Amino acid sequence: MPNDYSPTPDNPGRILVVDDLPGNLKVITMELRRYPFTLTTCSTAQEAIEACQNTAFDGILMDVSMPVVDGIEACRRIRATPLNQRTPLIFISAVRIGTDWITEGIEAGGIDYLVKPYALPELLAKLRMLVRLSRQDRVALAGERHRALLEVAGGTAHELAQPLTTAQILLERLIKQEEPPTREQLTQLHDCLESTTTILRQIQNLNTYITKPYAHGQILDLERSSMNPLG
Template sequence: MILIVDDKQENLYSLKTLLQLHHYEVDTADSGEEALKKILKREYELIILDVQMPGMDGYEVAETISGYSRSKDTPIIFLSAVNIDKRFITKGYASGGVDYIVKPFDADILLLKVGTFTRLYRQTKELNDIRDNLEIKVKERTKALLDVNKALEISNAELQQYAYIASHDLQEPLRKIITFSKLVSDRYLGEQPEAGKYIEKVILASERMRNLINDVLNFSRLSAVPVYSKTNLQHIVRDTLSDLEIFIKEKDAVLEISHLPEIEVIPDQIRQLFQNLISNSLKFSKKEVTPVIRIWSEEVEAVSQQPGATEKVKYCRIYVADNGIGINESYRDKIFTMFQRLHSKSEYEGTGIGLAIVKKIIQKHNGHITVESTEGQGATFIMVLPLQQQTLQTVI
């Protein structure tokens, strides 16, 4: 709908007829005051406004229209047969007009301009509607994400509560089973080797269950809010080797530790990470071959994968390599999955959670982990961690 505003009826009639002949819907007003009343009631695609009118002139009407939120984007074409000086034309544009046409005008030129401005108005309105709908959808999606996050927080709290129950209520009966089974074996089954073998199976099964509960407990604790601190990885590895001293001696293993840097981490989690990886290397070593485990690192720079990031970020790439039995190519993508075992319990002990915990810890540190391995030739785990934990969410 186009609104024509002119105080002379003959001008209104002629311009209205011209536009209607070209299939435009037209409304008219014979004063600025009447035009403003109509603009408050309905939306127009274009306003053709005479400059010289009694009461409110065209400039005042245009300035008032631009102050209405509903019509501030409606294009205004000024028409004038009197005020054709440059200063009046300039004033028309300053008042909010998009064009200034001098009477008498060329009807074809006017129609071209009317077509252009009405089309631009419709396109702008469509874009604004899309933007408004998008904003509504973003708000709805944001609220949905907040609700999901809240539900996840509740779920994490319940998981931690379960972890407490698992660590106490479930382990207490297991401790009694193991203790009394050993007591029965020592006191009453010395002369009954067949029964002794069955009791030994009970003890081993109970110990596996206890280890499984501990691993599930450790995995659940990774959901807590992270608190990072600058930590010397060299000290972390040294303490880990101290904890694994007996296991290392049993395997007669050789460990080669190169210099490791200070980076921002959650110390307890990184200690658990190294413990799981080194334990794995010891556990899956070759028979009659001295296990050799090498740990080293290098500093690298890369552009962060955060949206819009352009500056390079410093990372620490850490390697843990061994000369063990290696990993079959077909299992390389599965080893970080919960409860994934590549060997039977009779061949190698374990719960199948250790590497899942490692991956979870790396993700908690905004890092990335991969493995390179050939079956029978050892494995190398490669971890990439940011030196500083800031607003990083993804890394190379």
């Protein structure tokens, strides 16, 4: 069977647990000590945001009711951190009446919620889900980056091939001929080199990825991808 991305003792899930009550953090740490999770605990939203700026987690358990900055606002701010802007997050709350906090939490970037008191099997199931989702997402992003790199390479090779080949033919002709190069030949060579300079400048100025058909697939459209988006 292919890897299902679940946490294992050799590859435990990295979980951030945020709760302003030390007793709750102690309980959940004890509950999970025999399971394949590495816990980082924080007692304030600010601590959690700082942790998310330095460490990529597989999942986050976020208490909703916290002083100063509540869990929902903390989630919004965590979504602005590069390392954890996509990390799946579950809210935890002792509130049982009303669903406003649930709706607001999902809209802020959470994917699920737990209501205290919860059963340990339910918590474990949700933590495993967080880890699987996070790892699957990273694999998918890595595949997308690989595809984009292939398109860049393909687009570069395609665009550079003609001027470089023409320049090579001209240089070989100039080397073999006994008379000095004519102005027309030098102009041709200059134009080829100017074309390569333009293409290299387009690569340096890439600001998006727009593809175009080539052979039986797609390659990066260097010209359109390097256009000024404000132009």
